[in-house]
Amino acid sequence: MTLALTVLExxxxxxxxxxxGFTWVKLGFEYRIQFVTRLAMTLAVPCLIFVSLMQTKxxxxxxxxxxxxxxxxxxGVTLLTWxxxxxxxxxxxxxxxxxxxxxxxxxxxxxxxxxxxDVGLSNAIxxxxxxxxxxxxxxxxxxxxxxxxxxxxxxxxxxxxxxGAVFLWMGWQTPLFLTNTLSLIGQMAIPLxxxxxxxxxxxxxxxxxxxxxxxxLFKLVVCTGVAxxxxxxxxxxxxxxxxxxxxxxxxxxxTSYLLAEKYGADADAVAxxxxxxxxxxxxxxxxxxxxxx
Numbered sequence: 001m002t003l004a005l006t007v008l009e010x011x012x013x014x015x016x017x018x019x020x021g022f023t024w025v026k027l028g029f030e031y032r033i034q035f036v037t038r039l040a041m042t043l044a045v046p047c048l049i050f051v052s053l054m055q056t057k058x059x060x061x062x063x064x065x066x067x068x069x070x071x072x073x074x075x076g077v078t079l080l081t082w083x084x085x086x087x088x089x090x091x092x093x094x095x096x097x098x099x100x101x102x103x104x105x106x107x108x109x110x111x112x113x114x115x116x117x118d119v120g121l122s123n124a125i126x127x128x129x130x131x132x133x134x135x136x137x138x139x140x141x142x143x144x145x146x147x148x149x150x151x152x153x154x155x156x157x158x159x160x161x162x163x164g165a166v167f168l169w170m171g172w173q174t175p176l177f178l179t180n181t182l183s184l185i186g187q188m189a190i191p192l193x194x195x196x197x198x199x200x201x202x203x204x205x206x207x208x209x210x211x212x213x214x215x216x217l218f219k220l221v222v223c224t225g226v227a228x229x230x231x232x233x234x235x236x237x238x239x240x241x242x243x244x245x246x247x248x249x250x251x252x253x254x255t256s257y258l259l260a261e262k263y264g265a266d267a268d269a270v271a272x273x274x275x276x277x278x279x280x281x282x283x284x285x286x287x288x289x290x291x292x293x
Contacts, residue, residue: 006293007286010114014107015282017191021198031199040192045105046160048186049125051179053164056122060169062240063126069234070130073248074100076226084218094266097139097259098273099219102250104128106193107281111250112243113190115289123243129161131247135255144263200254201278204271212272216251216280219273224249224288242292249288251277 024031081099085092102108105128112124136155166172173179227248231241252273261267 007290010289011286013114014110014194017194018198021195022202025199025202033196033199036192036196040189042156044185044189044192046156047182048189049157050160050164051182051186052122052125054167056168058122065234066123066126066240067130069230069236069244070127073227073230074134077223080222093143094260094269097142098252098256098270099215101131101135101139103253104131104247104250106197108247108250110190110194111246116239119239120243123240124247127244127247132157143259143265201275204275209272212276216273216277219277220249220284245288245292251281
């Protein structure tokens with residue numbers, strides 16, 4: 001009973017905030033999702049990443065170990081997913097990237113924060129940063145057939161990650177007034193991302209629910225299993241292990257739908273994956289969280 005209450009306390013704020021966004025749209029209120037997303041991704045999230053890395057108490061060797069584990073986990077997920085897509089003769093540009101890369105930002109970061117505190121958030125940012133680079137390069141290539149290295153270099157999140165890593169490695173700190181300012185800006189990130197997630201799901205019009213259900217279940221099982229065994233193989237300490245499993249197991253991100261729409265993939269099919277996998281995560285993520293706590 002105590003564990004169940006603990007899990008409920010962790011996941012309730014995440015889905016309640018997403019529910020606020022969902023309800024906001026259904027009530028007919030205006031929500032400029034493009035503006036809010038740009039505000040979060042170009043200002044709030046980079047500030048959150050930089051300050052979290054600068055102030056993290058993680059040992060550099062632990063960061064390296066988690067980074068390697070994350071790369072191996074995504075490689076394993078990619079191989080299994082690619083093989084399945086080929087076997088089922090599904091369109092690679094539509095299904096492969098969404099089934100590999102999860103919602104490590106909107107859902108993964110707040111879940112790690114609420115479950116494991118600031119240390120968990122620092123670990124989650126490492127996984128999130130690696131996912132973001134992979135999504136904007138390999139992920140875009142899967143959808144469009146061409147890479148986007150220039151886009152990665154220009155992404156504020158990537159710059160914030162590299163700068164934060166330098167400050168962490170060198171033991172530097174920004175002046176207190178600047179740290180407080182960046183921290184305040186960064187605190188916008190998680191609620192903005194969660195509310196925007198609810199808004200985005202409310203506006204999607206998915207089709208082919210049966211296929212979406214099957215593929216969402218496939219993603220959940222494969223991602224959770226690969227991350228679990230990878231964490232055991234690298235002998236990650238408990239917080240890093242829990243964060244890795246949670247992050248890799250997150251549902252299909254709304255950005256996958258936006259990329260599919262931009263590059264001419266089947267956006268309706270991806271929308272179905274976003275909605276179904278997100279709804280499925282309401283039950284699945286608390287169960288995974290209970291196993292890793």
